[in-house]
Amino acid sequence: MPHREINPYEAMQASLRVASELYGLDDALFKVFMAPTRSMIVSLPVLMDNGQWEVFTGYRVQHNLTRGPAKGGIRYDMNVTLDEVKAMAAWMTWKTAVVDVPFGGGKGGIVCDPNRLSIGEKERLTRRYIAEIMDIIGPDRDVPAQDMGTDAQTMAWVLDTYNMHVRRTENAVVTGKPLGLGGSLGRNEATGRGVLITAREAMQRLGKPLAGATVAIQGFGNVGSQAARLMHEAGARIVAVCDLKGAIRNDRGLDVHALLKHHLETGTVTGLKGAEPMDPAELLTLAVDILVPAATENQITDENAPQVRAKVIVEGANGPTTPEADAILLEHRVLVVPDILANAGGVTVSYFEWVQNRQGFYWREREVNERLVDYMTHAFQATFATTDKYKTNPRIGAYILALDRVAQAMKYRGFYA
Ligand code: GLU
Numbered sequence: 001m002p003h004r005e006i007n008p009y010e011a012m013q014a015s016l017r018v019a020s021e022l023y024g025l026d027d028a029l030f031k032v033f034m035a036p037t038r039s040m041i042v043s044l045p046v047l048m049d050n051g052q053w054e055v056f057t058g059y060r061v062q063h064n065l066t067r068g069p070a071k072g073g074i075r076y077d078m079n080v081t082l083d084e085v086k087a088m089a090a091w092m093t094w095k096t097a098v099v100d101v102p103f104g105g106g107k108g109g110i111v112c113d114p115n116r117l118s119i120g121e122k123e124r125l126t127r128r129y130i131a132e133i134m135d136i137i138g139p140d141r142d143v144p145a146q147d148m149g150t151d152a153q154t155m156a157w158v159l160d161t162y163n164m165h166v167r168r169t170e171n172a173v174v175t176g177k178p179l180g181l182g183g184s185l186g187r188n189e190a191t192g193r194g195v196l197i198t199a200r201e202a203m204q205r206l207g208k209p210l211a212g213a214t215v216a217i218q219g220f221g222n223v224g225s226q227a228a229r230l231m232h233e234a235g236a237r238i239v240a241v242c243d244l245k246g247a248i249r250n251d252r253g254l255d256v257h258a259l260l261k262h263h264l265e266t267g268t269v270t271g272l273k274g275a276e277p278m279d280p281a282e283l284l285t286l287a288v289d290i291l292v293p294a295a296t297e298n299q300i301t302d303e304n305a306p307q308v309r310a311k312v313i314v315e316g317a318n319g320p321t322t323p324e325a326d327a328i329l330l331e332h333r334v335l336v337v338p339d340i341l342a343n344a345g346g347v348t349v350s351y352f353e354w355v356q357n358r359q360g361f362y363w364r365e366r367e368v369n370e371r372l373v374d375y376m377t378h379a380f381q382a383t384f385a386t387t388d389k390y391k392t393n394p395r396i397g398a399y400i401l402a403l404d405r406v407a408q409a410m411k412y413r414g415f416y417a
Pocket of ligand 1: 148343
């Protein structure tokens with residue numbers, strides 16, 4: 001049940017305001033953080049397969065560049081708006097600061113329905129978009145990656161277009177690339193693995209093991225499906241999942257390997273043998289140990305938050321919980337692992353990919369995964385230490401941790417005027 005009328009940028013600003021007040025942020029810095037550094041809007045003429053030209057709208061927003069080049073995905077979706085991209089870019093500033101990787105925040109998007117584009121149309125659209133934003137991206141400027149509606153193939157076109165323009169190999173210009181083209185082992189599952197790591201830490205805080213815990217997952221894209229697989233392998237019981245076509249459940253635990261196979265073959269989770277269909281809205285209010293919203297923004301709102309019965313929410317998606325819902329969840333003592341921590345595994349391994357590209361030396365999968373555990377557990381501990389210190393909820397704790405890191409870097413640099 002999407003609540004698109006809730007503006008994600010206003011939701012970001014609301015949390016930023018609360019965190020800044022509690023932290024005592026300098027007013028000048030607060031004003032700087034409230035607005036992105038740079039927003040670019042481009043019109044993209046694309047020759048469609050039917051011989052007609054369509055003009056698409058694309059965005060690239062850089063929220064803050066203090067700690068390093070902008071970093072963040074490119075989203076292909078009909079609901080992309082400038083404010084959504086601005087929100088996501090800001091969340092990337094906070095996310096990269098929470099896990100302490102040397103990037104700022106960026107995000108891009110194109111208003112399109114990726115499922116209705118042919119592969120050729122998608123390639124031409126991607127290339128035209130990259131050609132238009134060429135001047136503001138680059139390994140030391142702004143490094144895109146995948147997000148909703150884009151994948152490793154899209155990133156390969158980004159790499160090729162950029163490299164053709166600069167006339168040299170610059171594979172650190174984009175992350176989430178295919179293996180063999182500068183991609184990193186472990187990147188494809190990194191966001192799901194980060195969800196697993198933070199879910200385990202959250203359960204530990206409640207004094208419970210992840211093994212045997214019940215889990216419901218909203219969304220079965222890259223994040224939801226990888227989280228399902230990894231949490232299942234860690235011994236958790238995945239009792240419900242959904243996608244845009246519907247939801248399924250089995251209280252004894254879904255057969256996750258059969259589910260992944262079924263999803264690969266049919267493109268949906270619905271119709272899995274041994275599972276009952278259910279109302280997708282109901283999935284969010286199931287009495288489970290862990291709820292993983294891994295779809296899109298504004299899914300847990302003041303309307304359904306009072307009915308949420310999960311003990312822990314691990315936000316695989318960006319912005320799935322509205323600020324009003326947050327207050328209700330806090331009152332109901334639901335432990336929320338906020339998006340800027342819970343889904344930061346993706347950008348952390350993007351950082352590893354960028355480092356490997358620049359070194360020209362590639363790591364083993366085990367090294368990637370071990371380093372990811374190290375970064376994520378540190379970030380989790382630091383977030384909860386800040387949460388406890390400021391006697392707030394973990395979202396505001398994560399914002400304060402991030403604000404503090406970005407603000408300190410800005411103070412050293414000063415304002416160039
Ligand atoms: N799109 C992902 C996110 O929202 C990954 C970004 C990246 O790897 O740069 O975190």
